[in-house]
Amino acid sequence: MNAHLEILSIAVVVAIACALPGTFLVLRKRALISDAISHAVLPGIVLGFFMTGNINSPLLMLGAVAAGLFTAWLTELLAKTRLVKEDAAIGLVFPVLFSIGVLLVSRHAGNIHLDTDAVLLGELAFAPFDRMMIQGTDLGPRSLWSMSAILLLNSVVILLLYKELKLSTFDSGLAQAQGFKPHRLHYALMTLVSLTVVGAFDSVGSILVVALMVAPPAAAFLLTKRLAPMIFIGALIGAISAIIGYGVAVLGDVSIAGSMAGACGFSFLVVLLFAPQRGLVAQQVMRRTQTLHLGVRMLVVHLSHHGSGTNQMDENECRKDHLTQHIAWTASFANKVAESAIKQGFIMPHHQVLKLTPKGILVAQEAMTQ
Amino acid sequence: MIFSILQDYTLRHVIFGAAILGIVSGTLGSFAVLRQRSLLGDTMSHAALPGIALAFMITGSKAPFILLTGAALAGWLGTLAILVITGRTRIKEDGAQGIVLSVFFGIGLVLLSRIQRMPSAAKAGLDKFLFGQAATLLTSDIIAMLVVGGTAMVVMLVLWKEFKLLSFDPEFLTASGFPTRTLEYILTFLIVGAVVIGLQTVGVVLMSAMVVAPAASARQWTNRLEGMVALSGVFGAIAGISGALISSLVEKVPTGPAIVLALGCIAACSLLFGPERGILSQILRRQRNRQTYAANRILQGLWVLSLHHKEYQHPHAIDTLEALFTISRGSVRGGLEALASQGLIKKDSIGRFALTPLGREKALALEGEQS
Numbered sequence: 001m002n003a004h005l006e007i008l009s010i011a012v013v014v015a016i017a018c019a020l021p022g023t024f025l026v027l028r029k030r031a032l033i034s035d036a037i038s039h040a041v042l043p044g045i046v047l048g049f050f051m052t053g054n055i056n057s058p059l060l061m062l063g064a065v066a067a068g069l070f071t072a073w074l075t076e077l078l079a080k081t082r083l084v085k086e087d088a089a090i091g092l093v094f095p096v097l098f099s100i101g102v103l104l105v106s107r108h109a110g111n112i113h114l115d116t117d118a119v120l121l122g123e124l125a126f127a128p129f130d131r132m133m134i135q136g137t138d139l140g141p142r143s144l145w146s147m148s149a150i151l152l153l154n155s156v157v158i159l160l161l162y163k164e165l166k167l168s169t170f171d172s173g174l175a176q177a178q179g180f181k182p183h184r185l186h187y188a189l190m191t192l193v194s195l196t197v198v199g200a201f202d203s204v205g206s207i208l209v210v211a212l213m214v215a216p217p218a219a220a221f222l223l224t225k226r227l228a229p230m231i232f233i234g235a236l237i238g239a240i241s242a243i244i245g246y247g248v249a250v251l252g253d254v255s256i257a258g259s260m261a262g263a264c265g266f267s268f269l270v271v272l273l274f275a276p277q278r279g280l281v282a283q284q285v286m287r288r289t290q291t292l293h294l295g296v297r298m299l300v301v302h303l304s305h306h307g308s309g310t311n312q313m314d315e316n317e318c319r320k321d322h323l324t325q326h327i328a329w330t331a332s333f334a335n336k337v338a339e340s341a342i343k344q345g346f347i348m349p350h351h352q353v354l355k356l357t358p359k360g361i362l363v364a365q366e367a368m369t370q
Numbered sequence: 371m372i373f374s375i376l377q378d379y380t381l382r383h384v385i386f387g388a389a390i391l392g393i394v395s396g397t398l399g400s401f402a403v404l405r406q407r408s409l410l411g412d413t414m415s416h417a418a419l420p421g422i423a424l425a426f427m428i429t430g431s432k433a434p435f436i437l438l439t440g441a442a443l444a445g446w447l448g449t450l451a452i453l454v455i456t457g458r459t460r461i462k463e464d465g466a467q468g469i470v471l472s473v474f475f476g477i478g479l480v481l482l483s484r485i486q487r488m489p490s491a492a493k494a495g496l497d498k499f500l501f502g503q504a505a506t507l508l509t510s511d512i513i514a515m516l517v518v519g520g521t522a523m524v525v526m527l528v529l530w531k532e533f534k535l536l537s538f539d540p541e542f543l544t545a546s547g548f549p550t551r552t553l554e555y556i557l558t559f560l561i562v563g564a565v566v567i568g569l570q571t572v573g574v575v576l577m578s579a580m581v582v583a584p585a586a587s588a589r590q591w592t593n594r595l596e597g598m599v600a601l602s603g604v605f606g607a608i609a610g611i612s613g614a615l616i617s618s619l620v621e622k623v624p625t626g627p628a629i630v631l632a633l634g635c636i637a638a639c640s641l642l643f644g645p646e647r648g649i650l651s652q653i654l655r656r657q658r659n660r661q662t663y664a665a666n667r668i669l670q671g672l673w674v675l676s677l678h679h680k681e682y683q684h685p686h687a688i689d690t691l692e693a694l695f696t697i698s699r700g701s702v703r704g705g706l707e708a709l710a711s712q713g714l715i716k717k718d719s720i721g722r723f724a725l726t727p728l729g730r731e732k733a734l735a736l737e738g739e740q741s
Contacts, residue, residue: 035472
């Protein structure tokens with residue numbers, strides 16, 4: 001495999017691994033815990049490094065996951081005292097933990113190769129240099145293996161706990177009443193998030209992890225209401241964003257992680273604008289149609305009120321140019337409404353006077369009785 | 371020694387800058403915390419990065435006002451994005467903030483990496499916005515901080531009543547005909563201002579603590595908004611100054627983390643020792659309630675026992691009483707002592723307990739309360 005392909009496959013695996021727990025974070029309104037955990041793992045990594053002296057030791061992973069869980073636990077503990085709300089609890093805990101991490105790094109900066117920049121920003125371009133070697137055989141980049149393992153774990157856990165997670169996400173009260181333990185599920189999810197964050201930080205950096213965990217599932221949430229499709233669509237959008245981001249980064253010679261995060265934003269924007277039904281454009285179109293529909297009803301009622309189409313017709317009130325005064329419509333809207341009403345066969349134009357057809361009279365009566 | 375420190379030109383700047391930042395972000399943070407938008411500071415500080423980078427790329431200047439204007443514009447765009455996403459879709463506040471935070475920051479990184487490849491030497495020093503470098507604060511930076519912070523404070527004071535309603539009763543605010551959305555917008559933008567002056571001192575990541583911690587701490591000591599905002603400003607200033615001092619006195623301690631850890635100490639103390647609601651007073655109150663409950667149970671128990679005897683003052687051995695109640699042995703003994711000291715029961719020469727006339731009355735009164 002060449003370097004481009006290796007980097008791309010790492011990125012795609014990370015994107016899918018992030019979208020799985022990310023979907024539940026977005027649905028549970030806990031999206032920002034991914035940001036908190038991704039920063040708070042730093043002291044865990046540093047302490048793990050102090051204990052082992054080896055940056056590649058699995059103990060670092062363990063320390064970081066422990067730090068991530070500690071963050072989730074401390075946040076919940078603080079929120080449970082009811083002295084601060086959940087959002088404030090998150091905002092209190094993770095900067096303090098991150099500060100401890102930065103402090104540890106800078107106090108011992110001389111003798112460790114650990115950089116706070118690296119944790120935050122990551123450098124995917126270097127990932128292919130760190131190879132997985134077993135008995136002298138090159139098996140590919142190490143982070144591809146570690147992230148694939150995490151992806152597998154995320155899939156297995158979510159598959160096993162699917163029903164429980166689903167119920168506790170949408171109706172935690174019912175889940176509790178049925179004997180599930182929402183608490184344990186919460187920590188299971190937090191473990192997955194911590195593990196994913198830790199696995200990804202050295203290749204893609206913590207900010208991209210947040211982007212991949214929040215933006216693609218949020219975009220998927222605008223496209224579907226059902227959980228299983230949402231997970232798949234989220235993973236797909238994440239993978240596509242990673243590929244687009246990498247392409248832009250290579251062409252523009254810029255930060256890969258930053259470019260992928262930007263691509264996640266772009267994908268979200270596209271979905272936000274053009275999602276069928278719930279996209280901004282669809283919303284606008286629907287609002288227009290509704291306004292026009294309402295306008296046509298108003299017009300026929302107004303006309304029938306003034307005897308249009310009968311013998312007692314008040315010609316002055318039924319003139320098209322009168323509508324701008326009487327119903328305070330703009331001239332162009334009045335035109336549009338009249339056109340639409342003519343097209344539907346509700347009225348007949350007679351010079352400037354609008355005459356209701358028998359069908360129009362019927363519609364007006366219907367509208368008034370509703 | 372303190373005197374000699376204060377003569378240090380750099381340190382004076384750092385202390386002054388940290389104090390301004392503490393006051394501004396502390397006071398404005400109160401509203402963010404009360405409206406349960408605590409992480410807005412975090413979001414806005416990340417969102418500011420592309421603005422800073424772009425301002426530098428366009429003008430080629432690193433003058434604080436230019437970079438801060440860029441940051442403010444990016445923050446404004448981020449605010450707009452959050453309002454559109456939460457207002458027009460079913461994605462909630464946390465999701466919208468997460469998207470804006472990470473995507474804007476990512477774009478900022480792209481621009482920074484672009485700048486790094488630029489030939490000019492002027493690019494150095496932009497990454498101080500990531501982690502903050504208080505030691506690089508110049509007089510011009512301090513002036514910029516004073517102007518931005520001062521403006522934000524004046525706007526806050528002018529719109530005080532509106533912001534107060536916005537924090538506690540937004541429905542009433544809307545019903546009274548105020549433009550709630552616009553006010554919400556202005557408040558967010560003021561927080562952008564606070565964030566912008568903090569970036570250079572503590573950096574993007576730790577900025578969130580500057581907004582949340584002073585306000586969350588101040589909330590523990592008072593129930594009034596005026597008191598909370600003032601105290602929050604004071605906490606912010608104390609943390610800023612002490613963090614700056616610690617980082618100058620102790621080797622290899624960066625200013626940002628020092629300030630945040632000082633804030634962490636203030637927050638921990640406030641949560642523990644806050645009057646009435648604090649963790650310590652919660653524990654004490656719970657203990658006192660448990661003791662009162664135990665004592666009442668024992669008193670009623672003694673009264674029920676006394677019904678089996680001719681006279682209510684018949685004494686009972688402590689072992690009997692301990693066997694009778696489901697509460698722990700320690701609380702039986704403690705409860706008996708408390709009751710004896712209140713004169714509701716009396717102990718005889720061989721350690722048995724009996725109701726006094728006063729105790730009987732109290733037991734009857736308790737019975738009446740329960741039925």
